[in-house]
Amino acid sequence: MLPYATAAEAEAALGRPMTPAEALWFRYTAGVSDYHLYCCNILFLFVVFTVAPLPIALLELRAPAAVSPYKLQPRVRLSRAEFVRCYKDVLRIFFLVIGPLQLVSYPAVKFVGIHTKLPLPSLAELAAQLLVYFLVEDYLNYWIHRFLHGEWGYQNIHRVHHEFTAPIGFAAPYAHWAEVLILGIPSFVGPAIVPGHMITFWLWIILRQVEAIETHSGFDFPFTPTKYIPFYGGAEYHDYHHYVGGQSQSNFASVFTYCDYLYGTDKGYRFHKTYLAKLKDLGHNDGQKGDGSGPSYVKLD
Numbered sequence: 001m002l003p004y005a006t007a008a009e010a011e012a013a014l015g016r017p018m019t020p021a022e023a024l025w026f027r028y029t030a031g032v033s034d035y036h037l038y039c040c041n042i043l044f045l046f047v048v049f050t051v052a053p054l055p056i057a058l059l060e061l062r063a064p065a066a067v068s069p070y071k072l073q074p075r076v077r078l079s080r081a082e083f084v085r086c087y088k089d090v091l092r093i094f095f096l097v098i099g100p101l102q103l104v105s106y107p108a109v110k111f112v113g114i115h116t117k118l119p120l121p122s123l124a125e126l127a128a129q130l131l132v133y134f135l136v137e138d139y140l141n142y143w144i145h146r147f148l149h150g151e152w153g154y155q156n157i158h159r160v161h162h163e164f165t166a167p168i169g170f171a172a173p174y175a176h177w178a179e180v181l182i183l184g185i186p187s188f189v190g191p192a193i194v195p196g197h198m199i200t201f202w203l204w205i206i207l208r209q210v211e212a213i214e215t216h217s218g219f220d221f222p223f224t225p226t227k228y229i230p231f232y233g234g235a236e237y238h239d240y241h242h243y244v245g246g247q248s249q250s251n252f253a254s255v256f257t258y259c260d261y262l263y264g265t266d267k268g269y270r271f272h273k274t275y276l277a278k279l280k281d282l283g284h285n286d287g288q289k290g291d292g293s294g295p296s297y298v299k300l301d
Contacts, residue, residue, distance in 0.1 A: 001029070001030070001033050001034060001116075002026060002029055002030050002116065002118065004026070004030065004118075007026055010022075010026055010118055014118060014119060018118070019120070022118055022119060022120050025120060025199075026118065029116055034110070034116050034198070035106050037198055038102075038106050038109055040202065041102050041201075041205055042102050042103075044206055045094070045098060045102075045205065045209065046094065048206055048209045048210060049173060049209070050087075052169065052209070052210050052213045053168065053169025053172070053213050054169075056169055056217050056219060057083055057168065060078075060168075060218075061083065067219060070219045070221050070222075071218060071219055072218055072220055072236055072239040072243075073165075073166040073218065073239065073243060076165075076166035076218075078166075078168060083168065083170060086170045086171050086174055087170045089174060090171075090173050093174075093175070093177055094173075096177070097177045097180050097181065098173075098180060101181070105188075108188070108192075109201075112191065112192040112195045113195035114191060114195050114196065114198060115198065116197070117197075120197060120199065121196060121197045121200055125196070126199075126200050126203070129194050129200050129204075130200065130203065130207065132190055132193070132194045133187075133190030133191060133194070133204045134190070134208075134255055134256075135190075135256075136186070136189050137186040137187050137189070137190055137208065137255070138253055138254055138255040138259065139259060140185070140189060141186045141253070141254040142252050142253045142254070142259040142260070142263075144182060144185075144186065145158075145183075145252040145254065146265070148179065148182075149248060154246055157176045157178050157179050159246060160174070160175055160176040160179070161175040161176070162245055162246055164242060165242055165245055166218055166239070166242065166243065167216040167217075167218055167238070167239060167242045168216065168217065168218055169213040169216055169217045172209070172212040172213045172215070173209070173212070187208060190204070191204065211226075211255060212254070214226065214234070214235060215234060215237070215238040215239075215254075215255075216239075216242075217235050218235065220234070220236045220239075231256040231258050232255065232256060232257070233251070233254075233255060233256060238251060240272070248268075249265060249268070250265055250266055250267065250268040251265070
């Protein structure tokens with residue numbers, strides 16, 4: 001809750017007039033507790049889990065021919081019932097694990113210094129903090145994901161997430177409850193190291209989930225804006241990891257590709273890309289995506 005009774009008090013504390021964004025923030029938060037604001041994460045996550053995967057899911061179900069050229073595993077066709085089952089399972093974990101975790105984790109948020117005060121962060125500050133959050137989460141997630149592909153981790157926890165060998169957007173948070181808890185740690189370490197405003201934290205949570213949904217979409221659209229992000233993995237990169245399945249020792253990173261490159265865990269993926277490029281040069285396109293004959297991968301992990 002902001003410690004100002006009026007906008008004039010807030011501007012006096014700032015030593016300047018509030019920006020339009022700050023005035024809006026003041027009107028919304030002046031009488032709202034910080035705990036209430038933090039719990040808005042639950043609503044944001046619910047909306048993202050529900051809405052973000054929906055457009056591509058509807059296209060795949062209702063106009064499969066239109067999107068088939070962009071589907072990474074064109075032979076795999078999930079039914080409407082399978083989409084619904086996946087979403088219901090995600091909601092079950094959401095209400096039993098993610099939601100309660102959000103409700104009880106507020107003391108940690110306050111302890112590390114995430115705040116709701118004025119002034120609001122500048123765009124440069126917000127962008128810099130988000131970059132740190134993505135880099136930290138990506139590095140830690142890489143090692144946890146790699147551990148989960150060990151025999152014990154995979155059989156007891158991670159195999160649930162790999163039930164979808166051809167992933168869909170709704171399956172991004174589809175996982176064993178223990179994996180949901182474990183992978184929540186890397187998401188919080190960045191904000192703990194570089195604490196910022198609650199708005200930055202909200203945006204981080206939203207962007208990270210949208211990114212995960214995109215990389216699990218099962219489609220490689222040429223117009224995707226994320227293709228212009230340096231070292232970004234994307235849907236094709238992570239889809240290969242799911243296609244190879246439980247024995248996969250490739251493409252562990254959640255967002256970027258640098259960890260897999262540095263630690264040599266993208267060799268299978270790079271080999272298959274080279275192999276397919278040679279096939280294309282020779283005019284043998286049987287394995288290329290979009291012809292409807294099969295996945296654009298070779299299991300050489």
